[in-house]
Amino acid sequence: MARIAVVGATGLVGERFLRVLEERNFPVDEIFLFSTGKRKKEVYFKGEKHPVLPPLEIPEVDIALFSAGETVARELAPLFKEKGAVVVDNSSAFRLEPDVPLVVPEINPEDVKLHKGIIANPNCSTIIMLLPLYPLHLRWKIKRIITSTYQSVSGAGRDELEKLERGEEYRDEIIPWIGEEFEDGYTKEENKMLYETRKIMHEPGIMVEATCVRVPVPYVHSLSVTVEFEKRPNPEEASEILKKAPGVRVEERKLREIKDRDEVFVWRIRYSRVFENGLSMWVAGDNLRKGAATNAVQIAELLT
Numbered sequence: 001m002a003r004i005a006v007v008g009a010t011g012l013v014g015e016r017f018l019r020v021l022e023e024r025n026f027p028v029d030e031i032f033l034f035s036t037g038k039r040k041k042e043v044y045f046k047g048e049k050h051p052v053l054p055p056l057e058i059p060e061v062d063i064a065l066f067s068a069g070e071t072v073a074r075e076l077a078p079l080f081k082e083k084g085a086v087v088v089d090n091s092s093a094f095r096l097e098p099d100v101p102l103v104v105p106e107i108n109p110e111d112v113k114l115h116k117g118i119i120a121n122p123n124c125s126t127i128i129m130l131l132p133l134y135p136l137h138l139r140w141k142i143k144r145i146i147t148s149t150y151q152s153v154s155g156a157g158r159d160e161l162e163k164l165e166r167g168e169e170y171r172d173e174i175i176p177w178i179g180e181e182f183e184d185g186y187t188k189e190e191n192k193m194l195y196e197t198r199k200i201m202h203e204p205g206i207m208v209e210a211t212c213v214r215v216p217v218p219y220v221h222s223l224s225v226t227v228e229f230e231k232r233p234n235p236e237e238a239s240e241i242l243k244k245a246p247g248v249r250v251e252e253r254k255l256r257e258i259k260d261r262d263e264v265f266v267w268r269i270r271y272s273r274v275f276e277n278g279l280s281m282w283v284a285g286d287n288l289r290k291g292a293a294t295n296a297v298q299i300a301e302l303l304t
Helices: 012-023 071-080 111-113 124-142 158-165 188-201 235-243 289-303
Strands: 002-007 028-034 040-044 048-053 063-066 086-089 119-122 144-152 207-214 222-228 248-250 264-271 278-285
Touching: 002 012, 002 207, 012 028, 012 289, 028 040, 040 248, 063 071, 063 124, 063 289, 071 086, 071 278, 086 111, 124 144, 124 188, 124 235, 124 248, 124 264, 124 278, 124 289, 144 188, 144 248, 188 207, 235 248, 235 264, 235 278
Parallel strands: 002 028, 002 063, 028 048, 063 086, 086 119, 144 207, 248 264
Antiparallel strands: 040 048, 144 222, 222 278, 264 278
16 A cells, blocks of 8 residues: 655546546555645545645655646755655656656656656547557667647646637637747757657657647647558558557547547558658547546555
8 A cells, every 4th residue: 555645636647647546546545635726725536535635845755746837846856855756757857867767657668667756648539649660660670750739728637628618719729839839940849759669669760750739628639640661561460469458549530539538549550641650540539538547546545
């Protein structure tokens, strides 16, 4: 049994931390809930009401699940670490630091053993893209990835989701960049997909050309993905490989059917017209579940 802290417990991902912990019957001995915001002061976990407190005093816990943004993570994660906790952080604060593992349990679970008190949860779109690509990489070895993402508004947080629900800002609009834009024209989100892919797969030579787009849907990220391999792939064999891959479903689904699911769905697998050794496909997954909370809880399970 483990003592667990959730930092950011009233956010969209924080709420799903609690839901996933309960659904997966995680062995929680005691739970501490924290928030730096002004939202709900109490939440339910396993049928019991728990207070949500500001993180003024850091308790001694075994695992701390963070989804409170980069600034809070950089401030508080080291304090939890000093008290003996292993921090699993959902922000981008530590993802590319060399001594912090960046983990997707279906891909590189062994990296968890390398932690020094902090483990990073990858970007939601990176997780959703790599879950089906990694089994294909093991078969044909990936050289290049070209992807355009269609990212739901919930990925920007509750405040932005409420704007969408009120018909403000996102209505009838797509936004062709996410995050800070750099001098070379790429954005922070697009850089995440490149550098996180390399780190998770331990393949520093893989190239990822990403165009990350915010679209006016509440939940679920979708991606158009084209991959060049070193060897000649086959769509039928790719489908068979993915049908056996953990966490992947080769199945066409509507977004509302993918919401609240932990699997990543893949369909439209076909030969690429651009790369001789290429495949193209459509990929979609719940950004708040496997793209965030579920992946983090799976990491925590590897620690128990």
